[in-house]
Amino acid sequence: MGKISKYITYRGGEGQLSWLLHRITGIGVFVFLLAHIVDTAMIGWGPRVYDWVMSLYRNPVALTGEVILAGAVLYHALNGVRIIIIDFWPGSTVVQKRLFYGVVVVFVAIFVPAAVYMFLAAK
Amino acid sequence: MNGAGRSRPQGGIDLAAWIFMRVSGVVLLFMVLIHLFIMHIMNNVEVINYQFVAHRYATPFWRTYDVVMLWLAFIHGLNGVRVMIDDYVGSRGWRVFSLASLYVLGFMFLVLGSLVILTFNPAHPF
Numbered sequence: 001m002g003k004i005s006k007y008i009t010y011r012g013g014e015g016q017l018s019w020l021l022h023r024i025t026g027i028g029v030f031v032f033l034l035a036h037i038v039d040t041a042m043i044g045w046g047p048r049v050y051d052w053v054m055s056l057y058r059n060p061v062a063l064t065g066e067v068i069l070a071g072a073v074l075y076h077a078l079n080g081v082r083i084i085i086i087d088f089w090p091g092s093t094v095v096q097k098r099l100f101y102g103v104v105v106v107f108v109a110i111f112v113p114a115a116v117y118m119f120l121a122a123k
Numbered sequence: 124m125n126g127a128g129r130s131r132p133q134g135g136i137d138l139a140a141w142i143f144m145r146v147s148g149v150v151l152l153f154m155v156l157i158h159l160f161i162m163h164i165m166n167n168v169e170v171i172n173y174q175f176v177a178h179r180y181a182t183p184f185w186r187t188y189d190v191v192m193l194w195l196a197f198i199h200g201l202n203g204v205r206v207m208i209d210d211y212v213g214s215r216g217w218r219v220f221s222l223a224s225l226y227v228l229g230f231m232f233l234v235l236g237s238l239v240i241l242t243f244n245p246a247h248p249f
Contacts, residue, residue: 029200037239040236041239043243047174050176054168058168063168073156080149084145121164
């Protein structure tokens with residue numbers, strides 16, 4: 001067992017993958033939230049400063065980050081629903097794998113069109 | 124252990140945090156996805172600027188929405204990091220230091236975010 005595996009190992013299979021993704025997307029969204037508080041705070045310095053800050057988001061790298069952020073939020077939200085279902089509906093542990101595949105299907109169904117639209121809508 | 128998340132704690136602050144994560148999670152699912160839909164699908168960073176925010180914050184509705192979403196999301200995230208520090212930081216000294224830093228920095232960011240939303244006044248840039 002390597003050192004890294006100590007931090008990412010849980011119960012194996014779909015359960016472990018969904019748990020690891022939940023942590024990674026959670027940290028990612030929280031770090032962005034800190035940055036987002038700072039960029040929004042710049043509005044206190046008036047239109048010139050705030051419009052300059054917003055212009056920093058108008059490039060392909062930031063757009064890609066924006067799409068990844070949206071995907072992270074969506075996954076975290078859908079997997080969170082799966083966690084709540086299993087917590088409050090005792091019989092659902094039997095179908096927990098199917099619940100995870102359900103998360104994946106709903107995620108793809110929403111994320112793919114949204115990502116395509118976001119890339120196309122940006123000039 | 125029989126849940127997908129952490130098993131339900133017996134009581135006290137841990138149980139309160141466990142319940143808060145689930146309740147805030149459901150509320151945030153709607154609030155954040157609506158926020159993303161409005162800001163990144165209906166609009167995007169091409170059109171979001173000072174004028175856009177001034178118009179949006181002219182009435183109290185979106186300010187209230189944003190401040191409620193900020194608090195729920197921030198405390199949800201802060202508690203998530205707290206759980207991870209408990210999981211990963213083995214030494215007691217480092218754990219206390221990490222948690223203290225988390226709470227101090229978290230408090231500062233939450234105050235900054237709230238002040239920005241609640242005090243923004245387009246007529247008086249400072």
